[in-house]
Amino acid sequence: MARHHPTAPITAEEATHDLLRRLGQVRAGTGGVVLVLAVLAVAGLVALVALIASGPEPRAKWGYAAATLGFLVSAAQGAPIVAFATRLAKGFWGIPLRRAAELFAVSGIVTTPLYIVLLFQLPDWRGRPSVWFDWPGAPLLWDSIAIVMFSLAGLALLYLSSRPDFAAARDAGIRGPFQRLALGWIGTVRQWQVLSGGIVVLGGLYLMFYPYMHMFLAVDLGMSLVPGWKSAVFAPYHGVSGLQASLASTLLAAAALRHFGGLQRYIGLAPFWGAAKILLALSLLFFYFTWSEFMPTWYGRTPEEIFVLELLFFGPYLWLFILSFSLNFILPFLLLIWNPIRVSIKGPTFVAALVLIGNFIDRLRIYVASWSVAGPVGQHLEHAPPTHYPGLPDLLILVGGPAAVVLLYLLALRFIPPISLWEFKNGLLLTRERPYVKTEVAVVAKPR
Amino acid sequence: MQERRDLPPPKVNDDLLRFSLRTPLWFWFAAAGLGLVVAIGVYNFGLMVTYGLQVLGLTYPVYWAVLITNFVFWVGISHAGVMISAILRLTQAEWRRPVTRAAEVLTVFALATAALFPLIHTGRPWRAIYWVFPYDFARGIWPDVRSALIWDPSAIFTYLTGSSMFVYVALLPDLAVARDRSTGWRRRLYGLLALGFHGTARQWRLQTIAGILLSALILPVFVSVHSIVSFDFAMAIVPGWHSTVFAPYFVIGAVHSGVSAVATLMAVLRRIFRLEDYITPDHFDALGRLLVVVSTTWLFFFLMDFYFGIYSREPAELAMWELRVFTWPYNLLFAIFLLTGYIIPVPFWLFRRCRRNVAVMFWTSLLVNVGMWLERYILIVPPLSYKHMFPFTWMTVYEPRPAEYLLVIASFALVSLGILLFSKIFPIIPLFDIKEGQVLKQEVQIGRVKVPAVIRE
Numbered sequence: 001m002a003r004h005h006p007t008a009p010i011t012a013e014e015a016t017h018d019l020l021r022r023l024g025q026v027r028a029g030t031g032g033v034v035l036v037l038a039v040l041a042v043a044g045l046v047a048l049v050a051l052i053a054s055g056p057e058p059r060a061k062w063g064y065a066a067a068t069l070g071f072l073v074s075a076a077q078g079a080p081i082v083a084f085a086t087r088l089a090k091g092f093w094g095i096p097l098r099r100a101a102e103l104f105a106v107s108g109i110v111t112t113p114l115y116i117v118l119l120f121q122l123p124d125w126r127g128r129p130s131v132w133f134d135w136p137g138a139p140l141l142w143d144s145i146a147i148v149m150f151s152l153a154g155l156a157l158l159y160l161s162s163r164p165d166f167a168a169a170r171d172a173g174i175r176g177p178f179q180r181l182a183l184g185w186i187g188t189v190r191q192w193q194v195l196s197g198g199i200v201v202l203g204g205l206y207l208m209f210y211p212y213m214h215m216f217l218a219v220d221l222g223m224s225l226v227p228g229w230k231s232a233v234f235a236p237y238h239g240v241s242g243l244q245a246s247l248a249s250t251l252l253a254a255a256a257l258r259h260f261g262g263l264q265r266y267i268g269l270a271p272f273w274g275a276a277k278i279l280l281a282l283s284l285l286f287f288y289f290t291w292s293e294f295m296p297t298w299y300g301r302t303p304e305e306i307f308v309l310e311l312l313f314f315g316p317y318l319w320l321f322i323l324s325f326s327l328n329f330i331l332p333f334l335l336l337i338w339n340p341i342r343v344s345i346k347g348p349t350f351v352a353a354l355v356l357i358g359n360f361i362d363r364l365r366i367y368v369a370s371w372s373v374a375g376p377v378g379q380h381l382e383h384a385p386p387t388h389y390p391g392l393p394d395l396l397i398l399v400g401g402p403a404a405v406v407l408l409y410l411l412a413l414r415f416i417p418p419i420s421l422w423e424f425k426n427g428l429l430l431t432r433e434r435p436y437v438k439t440e441v442a443v444v445a446k447p448r
Numbered sequence: 449m450q451e452r453r454d455l456p457p458p459k460v461n462d463d464l465l466r467f468s469l470r471t472p473l474w475f476w477f478a479a480a481g482l483g484l485v486v487a488i489g490v491y492n493f494g495l496m497v498t499y500g501l502q503v504l505g506l507t508y509p510v511y512w513a514v515l516i517t518n519f520v521f522w523v524g525i526s527h528a529g530v531m532i533s534a535i536l537r538l539t540q541a542e543w544r545r546p547v548t549r550a551a552e553v554l555t556v557f558a559l560a561t562a563a564l565f566p567l568i569h570t571g572r573p574w575r576a577i578y579w580v581f582p583y584d585f586a587r588g589i590w591p592d593v594r595s596a597l598i599w600d601p602s603a604i605f606t607y608l609t610g611s612s613m614f615v616y617v618a619l620l621p622d623l624a625v626a627r628d629r630s631t632g633w634r635r636r637l638y639g640l641l642a643l644g645f646h647g648t649a650r651q652w653r654l655q656t657i658a659g660i661l662l663s664a665l666i667l668p669v670f671v672s673v674h675s676i677v678s679f680d681f682a683m684a685i686v687p688g689w690h691s692t693v694f695a696p697y698f699v700i701g702a703v704h705s706g707v708s709a710v711a712t713l714m715a716v717l718r719r720i721f722r723l724e725d726y727i728t729p730d731h732f733d734a735l736g737r738l739l740v741v742v743s744t745t746w747l748f749f750f751l752m753d754f755y756f757g758i759y760s761r762e763p764a765e766l767a768m769w770e771l772r773v774f775t776w777p778y779n780l781l782f783a784i785f786l787l788t789g790y791i792i793p794v795p796f797w798l799f800r801r802c803r804r805n806v807a808v809m810f811w812t813s814l815l816v817n818v819g820m821w822l823e824r825y826i827l828i829v830p831p832l833s834y835k836h837m838f839p840f841t842w843m844t845v846y847e848p849r850p851a852e853y854l855l856v857i858a859s860f861a862l863v864s865l866g867i868l869l870f871s872k873i874f875p876i877i878p879l880f881d882i883k884e885g886q887v888l889k890q891e892v893q894i895g896r897v898k899v900p901a902v903i904r905e
Contacts, residue, residue, distance in 0.1 A: 092904075129760050211748055219759075232693030232756035236749070288671065292695040296682040300690055432892055436903065445892035445899040 010265050012425040019266075019417045019424075020172045027261070030410070037407040044400010047393035048117065056121045059225075060385075063371035064394035066221050068401040069114045070363035071245075073217055074238070075356060076107035076405050078246030080154050081210055082275075083161070084203035092444050093274035095427045096267040098161070099420040100257055101250040105158040106408040108151025110401060115147045118221055127377040129230065131219050139220045150213045153206045158412075160198050164422040166415075176415060214239035222366050225374035226311060227381060228304025231297070237289035238366075241328065244282035245359035248352035251275050253409070255349040257418045266419045269345060276336055276348035279355065283332040290325065307381060311369050316387035320365035327358025453725055460882050461625060464875045467721055469630055474720075475872060482865040489858020492851050493568055501571040503851045510832045510846040513825075515569040518856050520824045521705070522562030522863070523604070523677055524698075525817075528706030529555025529611055530670040533618075534663035542888075542902050543734040545881040546726045550717060550867075551710045552615045553876070557866035558709075559608045561859050566600070568855065603669070603676040610666045617658045620645045621880040674698045681827070687764040688757065688772070688831030697749040704739070704746040704789075705820035711735045711813035713867070715806050717876060726877050729804035735813075736803030740794060743816070747790050750823075764834075772830045781822050789819025 010018075048065065056062070083101040086094025119140045132138030159181075167185035170178040185191055215235035222238075223229050251272065258267040294313070297305045313321050332351045341347035372388045373381060390398065430445040467475075496503050506513060532551035536544035567573040624645040627638035645651055678698035681689040691697075711732065718727040757765050772778050793812035796802040803809065833846050870876070890901040 131755055131759060133758075208744075215752075230756055230760040232691045232752045233696065234692070235752060236693065236696065284668075288675075289696065292675070293692045295679060296690060296692045296694070299683040300685055302685065429894060430892065430899070430901075432901070434890070442904045443890045443892060443901045444904050445894060445901040447894075447899045 010428075012428055015266070015419075015424055015428075016168060016172070016421060019419055019421050020169050020174055022261075023169055023174050023176060023415065023417060034407065034410055037403045037410070040396075040403035041400050041407055043396045044398075044404065047396035047400065048114070051393050051397070052117060056123075059121065059123060059374035060368075060372045060388050061391075061394075062118060062121045062374075063368035063388055064364070064390050065114065065397050066118055066367035066371055067360075067363045068397050069111060069118060069221070070217060070238075070367050071360050072107055072111050072114075072401055072405060073213070074242030074363065075245035075249045075359055076104040077111060077150070077154060077213075078210060078239075078242045079104035079250050080157055080203075081207055081243060082247055082250045084157070084199075084207060087199065087203065090446055091274060092427055092431065093270040095271075095423050096263075096419055097250055097254050097271045097275065098423060099416065099418055100253040101246075102154075102158045102161055102420075103253070103409055103412050103416065103418075104246070104249060104405070105151075105154030106412050107405040108147075108154050109408055110404045112147050112151045114401065115217070115221075116144050119143055122220070123225070123374050123376065129224055131215060139216070143216050143220055146209075146213055146216050150206075150209055153202060153209065157199070157202045157206055158416070160195065160202060161420060161423075162416050163195065165417050165420065168421055169417075178415075181415070211236065211239045214242055218366075222370040225370045226308060227373065227375075227379055228302075229308045231293055231308075233289055233292045237293060240282065240285050240289055241359060241362060244279065244286055244328065244355055247275060247279055247282060248355040248359070251279070251348055251352035252356065255345065255352075258345070261418055263418060266424065269343065272345045272348045273343050276342040276351070279332060279348060279351060280336040280342070283329050283336065283355070287329040287333070290329070307384070311373065311384040312365065315384040316372075317365045317369050320361050324358045324362035324365060327354045328362065453728070455725060455882060455886055457883055457886075460879055460886075461629065463723070463725065464622075464877050464879050464882070465626055465629060467871060468626060468873060468875055469634070471872070475868070478868060479865065479872075482861045482868065485861035486858050486865060489855055489861070492854045492858070496568070496571065496851060497573075503849060505847050505849040505852060507846055510829060512569075512828055512832060513846055514848045514852040514856060515565050517821065517825045517828050518859055519562050519565035519569070520677060520698075520828070521821050522558045522565070522859065523674060524702035524705045524820065524824070525709045525863075526555045526559040526562060526607070526611070526706065527670060527674065527699070527702035528558075528710045529553070529614070530666055531703050531706055532710055533614065534666055534670070537659065537663050540902075540904075541734075542885065543731055545885045546723070546877045547710060547714060547731060547735070548881065549615070549618065549878045550713050550876050551706075552611060552618070553867055553870050554706075554709060554713055554863070555611045556608065556615060557863045557870075559604060559611060560866070561863050563601075563604050563608065565855075565859070599676050600680065603673045607666075607669050607673045610662065610669050614662050614666060617655065617662060618878055618881075619874060620655055621647065621652075622875050622878060625879055626875070671699055674702045686831050687762070687834070688768040688827075691753055691756065693749060693752045693756065697746075697753055700742065700746045700749050701820060701823065704742050705817050707735065707739055707742055708793075708813040708816035708820070711739070711809050712817070715810035715813075717871070718806065721871070721876070723877065726882065729806065732806055732809040733800065733803045736797040736809060739813070739816075740797045743790055743794055743797075768831055768834045771834045772826055778826060778830050781826055785819045785822035785826060787819070788815040789823060 051061065051065065054061075079101040081101075082094070083098035085091075086098060122139070125139065126134075130139060132142055135142060163182060163185050164187065166178045167182035167187065169176065170182045215238075218235050218238035223231065223234055254267050254271060257263050297309055311317070331354050335341050335347065335351050341351075368388055369384070372385050430447070432443045432445075433440050434443050504513075504515070529552040532544060533548040537548070620642060623638050623642035624647065627635055627642050630638055645655075675695035675698065678694040682691055682694035684690060714727050714731065714735070717723060754769070757769050773782050793815050796808055796812050802812075829846055867876075888903050890903055891898045892901045893899075
């Protein structure tokens with residue numbers, strides 16, 4: 001059996017019928033999960049409001065909220081890139097993952113207000129190093145515009161790629177707002193051309209915007225708060241580690257959909273295998289960017305660099321650095337170099353879980369440390385302040401943010417099929433199984 | 449790939465071994481011309497050794513200039529081979545097949561040429577024996593293992609060894625074919641080099657495994673080489689150099705110039721060896737797409753270097769960037785570098801019609817390397833020549849002398865001559881890879897259209 005096929009042969013008609021009938025259905029046990037997530041999300045929101053009400057000082061108290069934002073932008077908002085990249089590279093193995101990835105665009109509903117709230121907590125900006133260079137309204141106005149545009153682009157991409165599936169649901173007579181969501185889609189040649197062109201343009205924009213979004217976030221809510229910290233590789237590092245976490249989230253979502261959503265026939269081994277190779281490459285890149293940042297700083301040894309090293313690597317957050325480095329690089333590398341682990345479903349899923357935890361810890365290290373020293377412009381610190389431990393509001397925000405994203409993801413699944421139906425059928429059309437010498441191989445057509 | 453030409457094995461053998469087994473007249477003129485330029489370079493180097501470094505334009509404190517620029521440039525070009533060969537092989541990109549060997553050979557000759565330049569730069573190259581036996585017998589001093597003088601040669605020679613093995617392992621089946629189709633001294637030479645390859649199942653398996661292993665093992669070396677070269681600069685607390693982004697910026701810049709050089713080389717090889725059946729517009733299309741991604745990533749890293757150079761608003765950094773961007777003659781070089789390195793070629797590559805046009809791809813990829821050479825020059829020289837804190841180093845204006853220009857031109861001739869001689873003796877397109885592509889070639893009928901397809905495991 002060729003491994004690029006679904007685990008069991010399935011026809012286009014069967015897939016349409018099977019995936020569409022799930023829309024609007026609530027599986028047993030989902031209600032409880034949704035309730036728990038909703039309670040956690042509301043608790044996080046209440047904690048955030050309480051934090052806002054208590055005023056911006058001391059700045060250190062915002063570190064955990066910033067870390068939550070950093071984690072969500074990294075682990076969730078980068079996921080649509082996974083879908084777009086596999087489309088761009090005609091990676092057929094990625095078809096079952098695409099919708100699972102694109103659905104993470106709903107995280108923009110959580111990250112956008114949180115980002116804007118945090119921008120208001122920043123200390124006085126005048127004279128502070130910035131990528132905005134004293135533009136009027138910087139960074140509040142420009143960062144706000146950036147995150148709003150970024151989130152809208154992700155949601156637009158999700159909507160655009162779901163439109164043919166909405167039309168299929170409408171035509172199948174599924175109850176729900178599909179008539180309105182399909183916006184008159186009947187699958188004319190022109191509509192398909194607009195769809196494919198739109199996905200390329202919108203996906204391209206999202207891809208181009210992604211590194212800059214990470215730059216604004218990493219610099220304005222992290223680096224600029226630390227006296228003397230200037231690292232040109234930090235924004236790319238943030239982006240690459242975000243991509244690693246996004247792929248991990250996508251894999252975990254796919255594994256959950258497969259296991260709990262009964263999608264074993266659609267999400268086979270191939271997407272996990274294909275994604276595992278990329279996860280390995282991204283783990284190596286994580287190491288490379290960490291190394292690139294560390295080496296010149298270590299050898300430079302100016303007083304500012306010694307301070308940054310103490311704050312972020314060897315001082316109060318040493319263990320967070322060791323943990324995140326182990327979970328993002330050492331363990332994924334040691335596990336994913338083995339073929340049997342890569343060519344499995346459990347192996348890449350387990351590594352994805354490690355990576356996601358590692359990214360969470362890494363964002364804690366970066367943002368909690370940065371906000372712990374946030375102060376007036378021109379301040380000079382000899383030593384890093386002690387570890388800033390989380391209080392109850394911090395913990396509620398840390399849990400509530402991701403819970404809100406998962407909740408929105410589950411709600412979106414009520415209206416959007418978990419597998420991109422039109423791409424899945426397209427994949428079936430372009431894939432054949434043929435005898436080859438003494439075995440059977442999958443032959444994948446690559447139209448222009 | 450859209451164009452699937454039927455290439456039976458005998459035709460592949462005939463076409464690709466033609467130049468190795470028969471010598472056209474133009475080859476002698478080309479080899480003699482390139483050899484002459486190399487000889488002029490060697491003579492020039494002789495003058496430099498005789499009269500000292502005064503024949504160069506080096507002026508305190510600008511002691512790293514054109515020769516080091518050329519070193520960094522050729523190390524960059526050398527990234528083509530691994531980028532094309534190893535990565536595309538590991539990702540099973542079908543279009544790699546005719547491109548790999550030329551890219552790998554370019555790597556070897558570019559790297560060997562790059563390694564010459566630090567030696568030439570010393571002015572007293574025989575003293576570089578210290579790098580081979582790093583112990584100062586006269587003074588009893590052991591080397592500083594943290595020094596760039598240790599790590600640069602280590603990285604470069606590891607990469608050179610790995611790349612040479614990469615070329616050789618992939619060459620074995622073709623050497624066997626050449627042996628079986630030649631006579632006399634050629635047969636003996638190819639027989640010796642083919643190491644008894646007869647195409648048994650075991651030999652093919654070992655050759656495939658060796659290829660995959662080398663692809664995977666050489667990747668870290670490929671990344672580390674230019675990273676270590678970048679650390680020659682980034683470790684120094686020189687404004688404009690001391691940047692954490694230098695390692696990935698250098699690597700992606702190297703890939704940008706390397707892949708562009710491959711596109712240029714493929715256009716030249718296609719023309720002079722009449723390889724239209726093998727190097728098709730589809731290959732240029734694929735290279736063009738790759739270049740759009742690589743060049744845009746490179747631009748992002750350049751912008752990061754620029755942004756975070758001026759981000760902290762330190763006077764020394766600002767002065768250095770002012771020198772690079774606004775001060776004559778660097779402003780002109782900076783403008784040319786940006787125009788040729790990105791702004792002119794990339795818009796062409798966005799259009800399929802341009803990507804499939806060999807002439808357009810040739811000229812645009814050539815432009816990229818003009819830009820990338822200038823990029824290295826602007827990276828290296830202005831940080832050394834900006835207005836330093838001591839008056840006696842103010843306003844140092846470095847101007848390259850004819851000797852430096854001649855050495856640069858000779859380096860291009862040396863690499864070209866190396867590739868020409870290699871392709872005279874060995875097939876520059878891998879026969880076995882082309883034949884494998886033919887075997888794996890598939891088509892899928894969809895409606896009324898036959899769509900090219902690939903086998904996936």
